Amino acid sequence: MRTDHGLQVIRIALIGAGRIGTMHAGNVARRVPAAELAAVVDPRVDVAESLAAKYDARAYPDIDDVLKDPEIDAVAITSIAKVHSELVVRAAEAGKAIFCEKPASLELAEMDRAIAATKQAGVVFQVGFNRRFASDFAAAHAAVVNGEIGTPQLMRSVTRDPGWPAGMTHAAGIKPWTIFRETLIHDFDTLLWLNPGGRPVEVYTRADALVAPQYKETGLIDTAAVMLSFDNGAIATAEANFSALYGYDVRGEVFGSKGMVTAGRHANTPMLHYGEHGISQQTLRSDEEMFTDAYVAEMSQFADAIRTGSAPPVTGEDARNALRVALAAMKSHEERRPVQLDELG
Incomplete structure (x- = not known):
């Protein structure tokens, strides 16, 4: 060895x-x-x-x-x-x-x-939900667990992928249901994680192809908002869009009976540029920029779990829980109705 x-x-x-x-x-x-x-x-x-x-x-x-x-x-x-x-x-x-x-x-x-x-x-089986390892999201989670915001009441998770003025040139290659099972699944995991002890019971989806409507008939969905209801009373929204012109936008929020925590950032540096057109700031343009340290941390903890034989920080069951919400969101979109999580088993 x-x-x-x-x-x-x-x-x-x-x-x-x-x-x-x-x-x-x-x-x-x-x-x-x-x-x-x-x-x-x-x-x-x-x-x-x-x-x-x-x-x-x-x-x-x-x-x-x-x-x-x-x-x-x-x-x-x-x-x-x-x-x-x-x-x-x-x-x-x-x-x-x-x-x-x-x-x-x-x-x-x-x-x-x-x-x-x-x-x-x-x-050891660990799944790559990187937001759990970002320092701001981890701090928000700790605050919720420690009771610092009281009982969670309203929650929000946002994923907006960076876009370009020319539009989504790769839209034709995006497979149906990608926005739910590969994008919003991060948000679903985040919301479940930020509401410990809460169990999602109902999902309702509104979604469309608003960025590249010409590909809607091929199954593209590029914009979605999903509402989750939890058994502890919390109401959460998860939203995604594939074309944010201002950069990569990932945020989380938990509002509770004693206050609120937020996580996520836009700027890649604190520097502000003061010029003839006003004040501007450079924004993050990719997940690799935003979650650089989180990607390292999740792999480091994976290696530690192998060495110690301990449970990994994100398990297969965690992945199943997020997937279950994603599939319910898809079903809600198809059937245009609220879906009970129990319908999926």
Whole structure:
């Protein structure tokens, strides 16, 4: 067993070398204490080789090569969402600890299968809901847990992806239901996390293609607002849009009987520019800018959970709870009515 400053070195194989995978690869190789990027797996061999070469890792076209390698401790699944649950099951059966980007599954039955496989194998299974690891969101959560805002009454979570004056040039490539299962699922997890002890009971959705209406007939939804009702009385809204011209906009808010906490920021620097057109400030333009430290923290805690055998900070059950809300929001949109969570099992 190799150690680094007294810590067991965790050797991680990256599964999927796209944008988010490339970011995680750099963090594991350079910023996560006592972690090593051991391998990169991607069917695009040239892409895998290019990324692996940057960090002195090995490149493979198929996951089987790393699953049978006894020196690989864990996998980080950052491939396309539709194969996440299957990869979780395969990694669990091989005895590897698993970090999986959200969503861990697109369907509840497959999510349940993944959870069962990880429990049977006794491996760590953590899902990548990064907002929980951002310092401002974590502080807001702590304030709620400590009773500093009293009983949660009104809650809000916002995700607005950065847009461009030319519009959504990639709209044709966005799969149906992406806004619920891959974007708003962050907001659903955030709202559940910020209302500890509360259980969502009803979901109501209003959604449309307002940014790129020409793609509505192909199933595009680019704007959505979802209302959640909780059994402890709290009322929450989650909203998303794919084209915020002013930058990347992610925020959270909990208003309660004793006060309020907020989280999220727009500016990438405190600097203000005073000029002939007024006062301006540079804004954040990506999740990698906003959640740089959070991405490192979640992977660091994943490695720590492997070393200690402790429960990861975000579990498969957490992922299932957020997915259940996402599927209810989809059903509400399709049927144009409030949906009870119990309808989904």
